Amino acid sequence: MIFYKIVRPLILLFTKIFYPFKIFGKENVPEGRQVIVCNHFGKIDVVFVGSIFKDKIHFLAKRELFEKKFFAKIIRTLGAIPVKRDNVDLDCIREGLKILKSDGKLAIFPEGRRNLETSELQELKPGSAMFAFKTNSPILPIMMYKKAHCFRRTYLMIGKPLDFSEYKDMPFNSELNDKLSEMIRQAMLGVQKELAEKVASLKKK
16 A cells, blocks of 8 residues: 555656646546446556546456566556456456445446557447446446547546446346446447537637
8 A cells, every 4th residue: 555655646747747638527426436437548548547536446457467477566556456358257356346345446448458549439348337236336437538649638538427226126137237338338428429529629719
């Protein structure tokens, strides 16, 4: 925890100098446990998302990043959880559920991979809906305007949280997972549209 408290402000300072960013919708962030979903363009995205919260967030990261022990130890301390992207990862699921049940925050980039070609939201991988449903956690949709570039301002928008509590008495099967996942996708698309309109308005001024 001491390492986290020392390193976090240094990372944020570096990011604000070289990758300036502006965030809209901070008033939409709920208290307590939550599953944070965001589109994904680059490795620095997690810093933008993490800057929104005063307390520590945990985030899913591809298992390949943990192959070097020293680097793995650092990103683990900063909140990273290794995940196998193309397979069901029971260890990752257990750890994510444990964090949420302890009123923690879990960030997921549900596209699964960085979007290197377009700003359009890609197909979402399953998982976000399951974490939210199993722990009665709200989904907090966050969208980035486009890929961050050095010394160019990046924009993010936080949407209103999604609440799945009305489905809590239903069995969590593939049909419900698909329904909730589509709700997440539509929420992200809505935030993306709102952000595009906001940025367009700013550029006109």
